[in-house]
Amino acid sequence: MCGIIGITRGPGTAGRGTDAQPGEGGGVDQVLGVLLEGLARLEYRGYDSAGLALVGPPDGDGMWRARAANGIRSLDDLTKRAESAPRGATAGIGHTRWATHGRPSEENAHPHADCSGRMALVHNGIIENHIELADELIAEGHLLESETDSEVLAHLIESRLAADPGTGLTGAVRAALGRVRGAFALAVVHSDQPDLIVAARRVSPLLMGLADDATFLASDIPAILGHTRDFFVLEDDEIAELRPGSIRVTAPDGTEVDPAPLHVDWDLDAARKDGYPDFMSKEIHEQPRAVADTLLDRLLPDGTLVLDEVRITNEEFRAINKVFIVACGSSYHAGLMAKYAIEHWARLPVEIDIASEFRYRNPVLDEHTLVIGVSQSGETVDTFQAIREAGKLGAKVLVISNVLDSSMAREADAVLYTRAGPEIGVAATKTHLAQITALEILALYLAQARETLSPADARAMLGAMGVLPDKVATALERASDVEAVAEAYRDSPSFIFLGRQVGYPVALEGALKLKELSYLRAEGFPAGELKHGPIALVEEGTVVIGVATRTPVWEKMMGNVAEVKSRGATVVLVANDGDEETARHADAVLWVPETEYLFAPIVDVVPLQLFAYSLARLHGHDVDRPRNLAKTVTVE
Ligand code: F6R
Numbered sequence: 001m002c003g004i005i006g007i008t009r010g011p012g013t014a015g016r017g018t019d020a021q022p023g024e025g026g027g028v029d030q031v032l033g034v035l036l037e038g039l040a041r042l043e044y045r046g047y048d049s050a051g052l053a054l055v056g057p058p059d060g061d062g063m064w065r066a067r068a069a070n071g072i073r074s075l076d077d078l079t080k081r082a083e084s085a086p087r088g089a090t091a092g093i094g095h096t097r098w099a100t101h102g103r104p105s106e107e108n109a110h111p112h113a114d115c116s117g118r119m120a121l122v123h124n125g126i127i128e129n130h131i132e133l134a135d136e137l138i139a140e141g142h143l144l145e146s147e148t149d150s151e152v153l154a155h156l157i158e159s160r161l162a163a164d165p166g167t168g169l170t171g172a173v174r175a176a177l178g179r180v181r182g183a184f185a186l187a188v189v190h191s192d193q194p195d196l197i198v199a200a201r202r203v204s205p206l207l208m209g210l211a212d213d214a215t216f217l218a219s220d221i222p223a224i225l226g227h228t229r230d231f232f233v234l235e236d237d238e239i240a241e242l243r244p245g246s247i248r249v250t251a252p253d254g255t256e257v258d259p260a261p262l263h264v265d266w267d268l269d270a271a272r273k274d275g276y277p278d279f280m281s282k283e284i285h286e287q288p289r290a291v292a293d294t295l296l297d298r299l300l301p302d303g304t305l306v307l308d309e310v311r312i313t314n315e316e317f318r319a320i321n322k323v324f325i326v327a328c329g330s331s332y333h334a335g336l337m338a339k340y341a342i343e344h345w346a347r348l349p350v351e352i353d354i355a356s357e358f359r360y361r362n363p364v365l366d367e368h369t370l371v372i373g374v375s376q377s378g379e380t381v382d383t384f385q386a387i388r389e390a391g392k393l394g395a396k397v398l399v400i401s402n403v404l405d406s407s408m409a410r411e412a413d414a415v416l417y418t419r420a421g422p423e424i425g426v427a428a429t430k431t432h433l434a435q436i437t438a439l440e441i442l443a444l445y446l447a448q449a450r451e452t453l454s455p456a457d458a459r460a461m462l463g464a465m466g467v468l469p470d471k472v473a474t475a476l477e478r479a480s481d482v483e484a485v486a487e488a489y490r491d492s493p494s495f496i497f498l499g500r501q502v503g504y505p506v507a508l509e510g511a512l513k514l515k516e517l518s519y520l521r522a523e524g525f526p527a528g529e530l531k532h533g534p535i536a537l538v539e540e541g542t543v544v545i546g547v548a549t550r551t552p553v554w555e556k557m558m559g560n561v562a563e564v565k566s567r568g569a570t571v572v573l574v575a576n577d578g579d580e581e582t583a584r585h586a587d588a589v590l591w592v593p594e595t596e597y598l599f600a601p602i603v604d605v606v607p608l609q610l611f612a613y614s615l616a617r618l619h620g621h622d623v624d625r626p627r628n629l630a631k632t633v634t635v636e
Helices: 030-045 071-082 130-140 150-163 165-177 268-272 279-285 287-295 314-318 329-346 381-392 407-411 430-449 455-466 468-477 479-488 503-518 527-532 554-565 597-618
Strands: 003-008 049-055 063-068 091-097 119-127 182-190 197-202 207-210 215-218 230-233 239-243 246-250 260-263 322-327 350-354 369-375 396-401 414-417 494-499 521-526 543-547 570-576 588-592
Touching: 003 030, 003 119, 003 182, 003 197, 003 239, 030 049, 030 071, 030 091, 030 215, 049 071, 049 119, 049 182, 063 071, 063 119, 091 119, 091 182, 119 150, 130 150, 150 165, 150 182, 165 182, 165 197, 165 239, 197 215, 207 246, 215 239, 279 287, 279 597, 287 430, 287 468, 314 430, 322 329, 322 381, 329 350, 329 369, 329 430, 329 503, 329 597, 369 381, 369 430, 381 396, 381 407, 396 407, 396 430, 414 430, 430 455, 430 597, 455 468, 468 588, 468 597, 479 588, 479 597, 494 503, 494 527, 494 554, 503 521, 503 527, 503 543, 503 597, 521 527, 527 554, 543 554, 543 597, 554 570, 570 597, 588 597
Parallel strands: 322 350, 322 369, 369 396, 396 414, 494 521, 494 543, 543 570, 570 588
Antiparallel strands: 003 091, 003 215, 049 063, 049 091, 119 182, 182 197, 197 239, 207 215, 207 230, 230 260, 239 246
16 A cells, blocks of 8 residues: 555646645656645555656756655655755656655655656556566566566566557557556656646555646645645546546547546545545544455465465475464454364364463474464563573464554564555454465465365365455444444443354453453453353343354354343344344344355455444543553553
8 A cells, every 4th residue: 555646737736735845946846746735645555765857857857756755744745855956847746755666765666767768657566477577678678676566567668668669658658557557646747748737546445636727637636625625536447547627538449538536625634534534534534445355466376375484395385284273362363263264174273372371381393393473563571581482492483464564574484465555543353364364375375385275176265365355345334334233232231242163262352352442341252151151140131242243153053142131131132134043032133245164264254244333432531542451562
C-alpha cells in the first residue's frame, strides 16, 4: 500500500493555492508544493521511502528526480533535496512507499526511470509476473537498477515506445499493461510531453481531480482535497491522460469513456478516514483487500510457495517434523487458527505458545522444527526474543509480519509478509485476517512439500481461498445488523464467548476485541470445557456469544449452546446464512456466509470485530486508541 500523487498545470499557469515552497524568487512553485504537501498526507500509506519527478522546468534538463529512503524521515530528506529542484515544472509525480518487493532503499524508491532517464513512473500494487518480464527486458538490453517489481513497468513502457514510436506515451502504457499480471495504480511522465501524465489502474486505488488550471491525481482524496473538490474515479483497466484542466479516459480497447464524477464536501479529517468515523472501521472495511493482496501470487501452479525472504531450502522444509508457533494477542489467535489447518493438511504436530511464556521454559526444538513467529509489527519484543531463542536452539525460523524489514523479519530464516498495509487503529483487525490467510497458505505449502495433499486438492483449496475476500465483504455488509445486536446488549456487564475446534480461537479473538475496546469483562472458552468450571458463571441473562457455523463439530457446539441456554443465558450465535436450525436456538444471530471449515475463522471473526467495535462506540470509547494499550509492544 503505497501513496501516489501527481499534478500537471502547464507552463502558462501561475502557481497558487499551496503552502509556500522554495520557488521562483521566493514565490510559490505549485507543482513542487502540491507534490510535497500531498506526500505528507499520504505518508500514512507507508514511509519506507519518498520520491518525486518533475518534467518541463524551463531551466531544467528534461526530467528532475529525487528520492530518499530514511524511514519516518524520508519525506524530510526529500523536502531538503527539493530545495535544489529546478523551478517552474509543468508536471510532476510523487510516491511514498510501503515496501513489498525489495527492501527500503534509495534504489528501490519511486519514481523509477527508464534507461533514457526521460521517463519516470510511480506505482502502487504488485506486478505478479515481474520476474519473467524483467528477464525479457534484460535480454533486450535494458538496465534494471532496483529489486522492485515496479521498475520493470518503466522499462516495459520504454520498450513498447521504442518498438512503435507513433503510439505515443499512452499507447505504450496500454501495450505494456497488456503484458502485466497483478494489481497496479500508476502514473507516468515523459520529458518529451511535459504537460501530460498518463495514469492507469487495476485493483489499486487512483482518483483524479480537476481544477480550472491544473489536473491532479492521487491514491486518495485527502492528498489533493486542498486543491479541488471535483474528483473522477478511474475504473479497472482504464487509462487516463491528464493535461492542465482536462482529463481524457479510454477503455482497454481505446474507446473514450466518461469517468464517473464525484463531488466531495467532507472536511480533511473525515477524508483521511475515507468517510469512516475512525481508522478502525476503515481498516475493518479494508479486510477484503488485505486478504486478497496477501493471497496474490503466493502459491505457484507447480505448488511452490513464494516466500519473500527465504533462507530455508525446500529440502529443509521437507525435513521438518514439528511446527512450533509463537505469538502474542491477536497474532497468537491467528496461530491457533492455523494449527488446525497445518495438522489437518500437512500432518505435522503443531505446538503453540504465547511468546512471553515460550522463552521461560525449556522447549524441545531441533533443526527439524519449524518455529513460526507471528507478529504484524515484527517488533513485539516477546515474540522477537522467542524466535531468537528458537534460532539459537537450532530450529528453522519463519516469520509472518506485516512490516517489511522489521526486526523479526531480519532475524528469521524466512519471511512471509502479509500485505494489509499500515494499520493505524491499535486493535488488530485487517492485519489479523491477513495473518490467518498467510498461515493457511503456509499450511498448504507444507502439505504439498510433504505430499500429504495432492496438487489437485491443494488447487481446490486455493480456489476456495480465492473467494474469501468476497465472503469477508459479504460479512461486512451486515455491519448495521451487528450494530443492532450490540445495541440490544449494550448494558450487559460481561460476555462469555464460546467456540469449538476452529471456532475456539475465533471466540478468544472476539473476547479480546471486546475487552480491549469496550473495557467490559469478556472471556473466551472452548465450549466443551465449560462444564468443567466456567459454566458456574452462567446465570439468568448472562450474554453468551457462540461461534456456531457449520464446521464438523457443529452438533457438539449446539449441545453446549443448549447447556447454557437451559441455565438462563441469552444466546447470540454466529451462524451461516440461511441456517434457520441454528437460528432457532439463538436470541440473536450474526450471519456470515458459509466457507470451507478450515478457512471459516477468516469470515467468522468479522461480525465479532464489528460487535466489539459497535459496543465500544455505544459506550463512547475511542476505538482507535483504547486506554492502556500501545500498537507495538517493545517491552517485556
Ligand atoms: C489486539 C492486538 C494485540 C496484538 C499483540 C501482538 O487487538 O492488537 O493483541 O495482536 O500485541 O502484536 P504483534 O502482532 O505486532 O506482534
